[in-house]
Every structure is written in structure tokens, then in C-alpha cells.
Amino acid sequence: MSTSLKAAAAVLLVTGAIAGQAQAGAHTPSASACLITKTDTNPFFVKMREGAEAKAEELGMELKSFAGRIDGDHETQVQAIETCIADGADGILLTASDTSSIVSAVEQARDAGVLVIALDTPLDPASAADATFATDNFVAGELIGAWAAAQLGDEAENARIALLNINVSQPSVGVLRNQGFLTGFGIDTGDINRWGDETDPRIVGHDVSDGNEEGGRRAMENLLVEDPSINVVYTINEPAAAGAYQALASMNRQDDVLIVSVDGSCSGVADIQDGVIGATAQQYPLQMAALGMEAILEWAENGTRPEPTEGKDFFDTGVSLVTGDPVDGVESISIEEGLNRCWG
Helix, strand or coil: CCHHHHCCCCCCCCCCCCCCCCCCCCCCCCCEEEEEECCCCCHHHHHHHHHHHHHHHHHCCEEEEEECCCCCCHHHHHHHHHHHHHCCCCEEEECCCCCCCCHHHHHHHHHCCCEEEEECCCCCCHHHCCEEEECCHHHHHHHHHHHHHHHHHHHHHHCCEEEEECCCCCCHHHHHHHHHHHHHHCCCCCCCCCCCCCCCCCEEEEEECCCCHHHHHHHHHHHHHHCCCCCEEEECCHHHHHHHHHHHHHCCCCCCCEEEEEECEHHHHHHHHCCCCCEEEEECHHHHHHHHHHHHHHHHHHCCCCCCCCCCCCEECCEEEEECCCECCECCECHHHHHHHCEC
16 A cells, blocks of 8 residues: 555545536546535544545545435445546445445446445445455444443443344444444454344343434433433443433433543544543544545556555554543553544
């Protein structure tokens, strides 16, 4: 892999149909790319869009951006891929809403000579894309699981754990985070590729949040009905964590429950500062899309496909545990550094 693919950079995203394009001056663009994200409202994808636009301008590339109307809008993403093929794009950066159903459209793009890079969320199978640039979501989960177990100390053996996932379709990113958390906490996951079949008595149960605040509150309320003594809460992301906190606060339980999450947005890190979340695993959407844009340019100019990080089947764009209460044996960064590196 070239050194240009190893440098950090910015990222991009936009909406529904063609929402924008960037190219340097009036010169013929060096390459053309499409960015297709799940939505255009989630700050994570907004930051992708902004960074990709900046990288496209820097490299003199043409960029067209698309997004689903809501998370899960598979059909709009398929239509976007078809448009990119028809437009003769050199490459597509894709965060898929349905990681398996999108594969046939991705195959059409690759058959047409388009480089397809999955961002953040691997396809199912991952080999359906030419490459994946992403956080190691299993490691992200492991970090917050190990931190929570260390916070409880000997009482980890008596924990009462609630797990707030994204939805019942179990997209790979959610499975990896959930199973990483359980592994970090010291719990047997059962089938590593699915959540919900664990037999450890410390698990009160799983519920789904749709990755938003309202869903997190609703899921937390459901699990508190099952067991009001819950004292550890894993959430798929920080909006779900904020909703879980609201439900706990309504029962005056907010101060005696550990909530951990994944994302590292500016609002999420602020929630750590405010005592809403104990720790989060911070990922870097800027890195993902910027490196993806550079990879598309190399493909267009040299026919070179990006290579994965050594020992992994994807290019790891990094993750850091952010907390105000560091523990021995779990590497972390401070809230201040997390705020310096956050997004959204």
C-alpha cells in the first residue's frame, strides 16, 4: 500500500440523489467517486461528507454523494449504486444499510470496473467489496467491556447487564460491538456471529434501540421491567446511551449504573464529562473517507487496490477508549483529548 493510503485525512457525505460534487478549479478531474451513506443526518456521516469533500477538492477529484432517507433505506442505496455505474465513477465509498442485500448491486459495480470500498460497516460477506476501511468494532466493544469489568472489580461476578443493540437484523457492526463488549467483560458469547444466545446469568437481556435516543429509552424501560437491579448497560451508540440514561433517571438509578457505548462524537464525549456515560470507544470517520478517496484515486491512476492492515481482513482506521476514570490494563485517552478528536 502506498504511503498516501497511510496518512490521515478528512471525509464526506450528502443526501438522497446527487447532493454535491467537488473538483479543483476548472481542470479535468483526476478521478470520480461516489459516497453512499445510510443517512445524511447522523453526525458520523455528516463528518464523512465534509471530509470527503475536502479530500476531493485537495486531490482534484469529482465527488457525488448520496444517502438513504432513513437508516435502513436499502432501495435508495441500490439506486445510488446504479447511478454511479451509469455515470462512469471510478470508485464508490459505501456504508450499507443492508450489508447482505446490497451485495448484488455491488457485484454489478465491480463487474463494471468500479472500485467499491465499504466504510465503517463490512458487507456480508466482507469479500463482496474490494476493501473495507473501518473501526475494529470488536476491539471497540472489548475496550468498553474490559473497562466496565475493571470498574466493578470483584463485583463484576455479580453484574446485572442490559445490552441495547441496533435492530433485530443484527448488522455486522452491531454484532461485533456487542460480542466484543461481552468478551472484554469476560462473558462467553456463544455463537460469536450472533448476539442473544448467551447463557451467562449476569445478562438480563437484549433489546433494540434503532440507534437513537427514543429507542434507547424504550429499550432500557423494557429491560428494567425484567430486572430493576441492572447495574451495567452496553449501548450500540451514544444516542441510545442518552436514552438509556433518561430511563434510569426516571427511576432515580442514574448514579449507580455504568453505561458504556461506542462512537466518540462530541456530544457523546460531553456526556462522559457530564456523568451520563462512563466510557466510550471513539472511532474516526474522517480517517475512513479520506483514505477511501485516496484509494479510489490510486485505483483510477494505477489500477492498485488497497490492502488490509496486517493480520486483519480490513484496513483498521483506529479506535480509542475515552473516559474520565482510567483503569489499569485498559489503554485510554482523557476526556480533553477525546473532545479534541471528536466529531459531530
